[in-house]
Amino acid sequence: MPSHVSISEVGPRDGLQSVKATMPTAHKCAWITALHAAGLREIEVGSFVPARLLPQMADVAEVIRHALTLPGLTVMALVPNLRGAEAAMAAGVHRIALPVSASEAHSLANVRKTREQMVDEVRRIVARRDALAPGVGIEAGVSTAFGCTLQGTVAEDDVLRLAADLARAGADEIGLSDTTGMANPAQVRRLFQRVRAEIGERTGAAHMHNTRGLGLANCLAAYDVGVRTFDSSQGGLGGCPYAPGASGNVVTEDLVYMFESMGVSTGIDLETLMAARAALQAGLPGEPLYGMTPDAGLGRDFVYADGRTPRDGRLGAAGTAA
Amino acid sequence: MPSHVSISEVGPRDGLQSVKATMPTAHKCAWITALHAAGLREIEVGSFVPARLLPQMADVAEVIRHALTLPGLTVMALVPNLRGAEAAMAAGVHRIALPVSASEAHSLANVRKTREQMVDEVRRIVARRDALAPGVGIEAGVSTAFGCTLQGTVAEDDVLRLAADLARAGADEIGLSDTTGMANPAQVRRLFQRVRAEIGERTGAAHMHNTRGLGLANCLAAYDVGVRTFDSSQGGLGGCPYAPGASGNVVTEDLVYMFESMGVSTGIDLETLMAARAALQAGLPGEPLYGMTPDAGLGRDFVYADGRTPRDGRLGAAGTAA
Numbered sequence: 033m034p035s036h037v038s039i040s041e042v043g044p045r046d047g048l049q050s051v052k053a054t055m056p057t058a059h060k061c062a063w064i065t066a067l068h069a070a071g072l073r074e075i076e077v078g079s080f081v082p083a084r085l086l087p088q089m090a091d092v093a094e095v096i097r098h099a100l101t102l103p104g105l106t107v108m109a110l111v112p113n114l115r116g117a118e119a120a121m122a123a124g125v126h127r128i129a130l131p132v133s134a135s136e137a138h139s140l141a142n143v144r145k146t147r148e149q150m151v152d153e154v155r156r157i158v159a160r161r162d163a164l165a166p167g168v169g170i171e172a173g174v175s176t177a178f179g180c181t182l183q184g185t186v187a188e189d190d191v192l193r194l195a196a197d198l199a200r201a202g203a204d205e206i207g208l209s210d211t212t213g214m215a216n217p218a219q220v221r222r223l224f225q226r227v228r229a230e231i232g233e234r235t236g237a238a239h240m241h242n243t244r245g246l247g248l249a250n251c252l253a254a255y256d257v258g259v260r261t262f263d264s265s266q267g268g269l270g271g272c273p274y275a276p277g278a279s280g281n282v283v284t285e286d287l288v289y290m291f292e293s294m295g296v297s298t299g300i301d302l303e304t305l306m307a308a309r310a311a312l313q314a315g316l317p318g319e320p321l322y323g324m325t326p327d328a329g330l331g332r333d334f335v336y337a338d339g340r341t342p343r344d345g346r347l348g349a350a351g352t353a354a
Numbered sequence: 355m356p357s358h359v360s361i362s363e364v365g366p367r368d369g370l371q372s373v374k375a376t377m378p379t380a381h382k383c384a385w386i387t388a389l390h391a392a393g394l395r396e397i398e399v400g401s402f403v404p405a406r407l408l409p410q411m412a413d414v415a416e417v418i419r420h421a422l423t424l425p426g427l428t429v430m431a432l433v434p435n436l437r438g439a440e441a442a443m444a445a446g447v448h449r450i451a452l453p454v455s456a457s458e459a460h461s462l463a464n465v466r467k468t469r470e471q472m473v474d475e476v477r478r479i480v481a482r483r484d485a486l487a488p489g490v491g492i493e494a495g496v497s498t499a500f501g502c503t504l505q506g507t508v509a510e511d512d513v514l515r516l517a518a519d520l521a522r523a524g525a526d527e528i529g530l531s532d533t534t535g536m537a538n539p540a541q542v543r544r545l546f547q548r549v550r551a552e553i554g555e556r557t558g559a560a561h562m563h564n565t566r567g568l569g570l571a572n573c574l575a576a577y578d579v580g581v582r583t584f585d586s587s588q589g590g591l592g593g594c595p596y597a598p599g600a601s602g603n604v605v606t607e608d609l610v611y612m613f614e615s616m617g618v619s620t621g622i623d624l625e626t627l628m629a630a631r632a633a634l635q636a637g638l639p640g641e642p643l644y645g646m647t648p649d650a651g652l653g654r655d656f657v658y659a660d661g662r663t664p665r666d667g668r669l670g671a672a673g674t675a676a
Contacts, residue, residue, distance in 0.1 A: 184655040214653050216615035217574050244653070245608035245646035246615075248571040252539050256578075286567035293538035293568075324567035331536050331566070333506040 035337060036297045038074060038261045040237060041067050041284055043312070044095070045076040045110050047269030049088050050280065051319055057091045059315025061098040066308035067266065068099075071300035072284075074106040075099065076129060076263075080116035096123045108171075112143055117157040118164075127169040128161075130154060131209065132198060134191045135180035138211070142175075151197045158202030171236055172203040177223065179214030188223055195227050195235075205236030207261070210250065213243020213280070217253035224257045237261035240282050242268060242322075247282035248290055255296070262287060266305070266312055267321030283323040285309075289330070297337035302330060357659060358619045360396060360583045362559060363389050363606055365634070366417070367398040367432050369591030371410050372602065373641055379413040381637025383420040388630035389588065390421075393622035394606075396428040397421065398451060398585075402438035418445045430493075434465055439479040440486075449491040450483075452476060453531065454520060456513045457502035460533070464497075473519045480524030493558055494525040499545065501536030510545055517549050517557075527558030529583070532572065535565020535602070539575035546579045559583035562604050564590060564644075569604035570612055577618070584609060588627070588634055589643030605645040607631075611652070619659035624652060 044064055048055055055063075060077075067075055077099045078092030092109060099107040108127040111117045120128050132150045133139035139147050154172055161168050176183070177191050195206045208223060220238070228235045238254035238261070240247045251262050265281040288300045306326045313321065330342050366386055370377055377385070382399075389397055399421045400414030414431060421429040430449040433439045442450050454472045455461035461469050476494055483490050498505070499513050517528045530545060542560070550557045560576035560583070562569045573584050587603040610622045628648045635643065652664050 179653070179655060181654050212653070213650065214655075216612060218616040218618075243646060243650045244611050245570055245605065246612055248567055249574045249612060252571045252574060283567065289566050290538060290568055290571060294540040296540075324565060328535065328565045331501070331534070332503050333501060333536075 035295060036260070036299075037255065037291055039072060039284060039288060039298050039300060040074040040076065040108070040261060040263045041072045041265065042076040042239075042263045042281065043067075043265035043267070043269045043284070045078050045089075045108075046263075046281060047265045047267075048316075049079060049086050050270035051088070051316060053316055053319070054088045054090075055315040057094055059311070060091070060095050063308065063311040063315055064095070064099050065102065066311040067305070068102040068105050070302075070305035070308055071298070072305075073104055073299065074108060074127070076108045076110060079110035079112075080119045080123075081112055093119070093123045096120075096125060100124055111157075113153055114156050114160065118160060121161065121165045121168055125168065127171060128157070129171050129173055130157065130203075131173045131175045132194065133175045133180075133211075134186050134194050135176040135183040137183035138176045138180045141182060147194055147197075151194070151201050154198055154203055155201040162202075169204045170202070171205040171207060172198040173207045173209045173237070173239060174198070175209045175211040177208040177215075178210045178219055179212060181212045181214075188226060191223060192226055192230050196230050199231040199234050204234065206231060206234055207236030207239055207263075209239035209263075210241050213241040213246075215240060215250050216246060217249050220250045220253040221257045224254055224259055228258060235259070237263050239263035241280050242282050243280065248286060251282060251287060252290070255291075267309060267323055269312070269316075269319070269321065283325075285323040285325045289325040292337050293334065295337045302336075303342055357617060358582070358621075359577065359613055361394060361606060361610060361620050361622060362396040362398065362430070362583060362585045363394045363587065364398040364561075364585045364603065365389075365587035365589070365591045365606070367401050367411075367430075368585075368603060369587045369589075370638075371401060371408050372592035373410070373638060375638055375641065376410045376412075377637040379416055381633070382413070382417050385630065385633040385637055386417070386421050387424065388633040389627070390424040390427050392624075392627035392630050393620070394627075395426055395621065396430060396449070398430045398432060401432035401434075402441045402445075403434055415441070415445045418442075418447060422446055433479075435475055436478050436482065440482060443483065443487045443490055447490065449493060450479070451493050451495055452479065452525075453495045453497045454516065455497045455502075455533075456508050456516050457498040457505040459505035460498045460502045463504060469516055473516070473523050476520055476525055477523040484524075491526045492524070493527040493529060494520040495529045495531045495559070495561060496520070497531045497533040499530040499537075500532045500541055501534060503534045503536075510548060513545060514548055514552050518552050521553040521556050526556065528553060528556055529558030529561055529585075531561035531585075532563050535563040535568075537562060537572050538568060539571050542572045542575040543579045546576055546581055550580060557581070559585050561585035563602050564604050565602065570608060573604060573609060574612070577613075589631060589645055591634070591638075591641070591643065605647075607645040607647045611647040614659050615656065617659045624658075625664055 083090035405412035
């Protein structure tokens with residue numbers, strides 16, 4: 033098994049669009065810089081949606097301009113449709129993320145389009161990309177792939193059919209999202225295996241939520257069946273936290289800790305990553321952040337997958353317990 | 355693969371001895387009754403240690419007397435030595451848990467005995483058990499099996515040797531404990547597999563901590579290699595929480611949710627289990643409880659492994675999100 037995974041940080045998009053406050057542009061840029069300094073090489077920096085719907089994302093073009101200055105960073109933005117994709121390409125993103133719901137009810141509620149209409153939209157976006165910016169990657173994320181709070185159970189065959197349709201429409205990668213935190217490890221293994229059997233190497237990222245505490249277990253399950261890209265957000269920011277204490281997204285810090293401690297390299301420096309929380313907090317004062325590793329520290333004798341040891345003795349010793 | 359696991363609730367022992375406050379006896383009994391009502395069939399109800407060291411456990415014999423009235427419940431107590439084991443057997447427990455550290459430094463610090471002396475102690479306890487109460491089970495838990503904050507790395511060979519020694523000394527089961535929250539899923543799989551190769555069916559429970567958020571992932575890893583008994587505590591109470599927000603033990607509620615949602619039966623009713631938190635909180639006012647499932651609810655269309663659906667529509671619907 034390869035011993036490397038890619039972590040795609042979605043906090044600046046998924047996180048910031050889920051909180052009420054709007055992080056000032058300068059703070060967004062400083063946070064993204066701090067995340068990049070920690071070794072993150074793919075960041076979803078914002079979304080192209082009308083500012084009247086998501087005022088938190090009104091400055092997305094400016095944020096992208098900054099992110100493009102960071103060496104080696106794949107700058108990603110979420111778009112809901114062709115118009116958004118055109119704006120994202122004009123702003124210079126490297127990759128476009130496009131959520132397509134496997135639940136018809138969720139699709140209609142979220143973007144007022146059927147799944148079929150969304151597949152058509154992807155086809156149009158791919159054609160425009162081919163004409164305007166052939167280097168830009170297009171990743172379709174199958175949302176509500178593991179269940180939907182509106183529709184209830186989502187048939188696995190619906191997910192497979194949608195993944196195949198999206199591949200035929202030209203999406204470069206098709207990931208699976210546990211939009212509402214209903215996934216379990218057995219289901220994650222089964223569904224990713226079936227999707228891979230259907231679309232092969234176009235199988236993309238696992239986007240898991242921590243709604244019922246299963247975020248890391250579901251990521252482990254996805255890793256076990258060959259998934260090598262994982263979405264997560266610093267401090268677990270975002271991801272529909274509808275209950276106190278119920279963080280949404282998988283926490284990047286804990287996810288990186290899990291893989292590195294298993295001997296699976298992420299390319300990320302955990303100490304620098306944990307220090308980046310200060311940049312997030314500076315831009316969103318008072319917003320609760322989640323994550324156990326930042327509280328506990330790396331623990332005695334923690335060793336990165338590549339053999340490095342923590343630079344900071346304090347962090348290494350923080351795990352002292354009776 | 356069998357689709358059933360046993361959850362051993364350790365909150366009344368591991369949890370209550372880790373908090374400063376002492377839960378009044380009547381509240382302990384009410385909490386244990388509530389846990390039993392939820393379907394838990396093994397509960398570690400207390401420990402036999404001198405009351406001057408752990409005043410929280412001074413009433414253990416009285417608590418056991420109550421627990422023994424609950425039908426079908428395996429009443430378990432932790433003992434550090436022969437004297438404690440004798441007292442536990444006199445009190446009528448069904449099973450004895452005895453921690454034996456794989457780290458010599460931890461063993462000396464914790465019980466002022468070397469590992470070898472602890473194995474001798476187990477041998478004496480087994481002899482006394484055979485003479486006095488042959489029906490009582492003896493489970494040795496290898497603590498610091500995945501690392502030690504005092505000693506640092508714990509050699510896997512040390513764990514294997516200790517497990518083999520404990521089996522030879524007559525312990526009925528030998529479990530592995532991540533005492534200081536240093537385990538990772540790769541290590542959990544490897545070590546449980548090696549232990550099973552060494553001592554076969556005497557391989558016992560996985561006792562995982564959630565120090566760095568990996569508790570459920572580590573339980574999943576242990577399940578994957580055949581472990582079928584898991585220790586956890588309601589609300590994550592206990593387990594050396596040395597940092598704010600860093601809960602110690604795996605949360606029973608989330609663990610049960612994970613297995614049931616995977617189709618692995620626990621015999622536990624999650625709604626009754628979550629209701630039991632009130633009994634815990636009544637006895638320990640103000641003590642923070644952890645767990646994501648209690649906040650999020652069971653979610654729409656949750657189905658137990660045995661096909662049951664939640665009785666309470668409110669709980670089932672709590673997972674509604676945008």
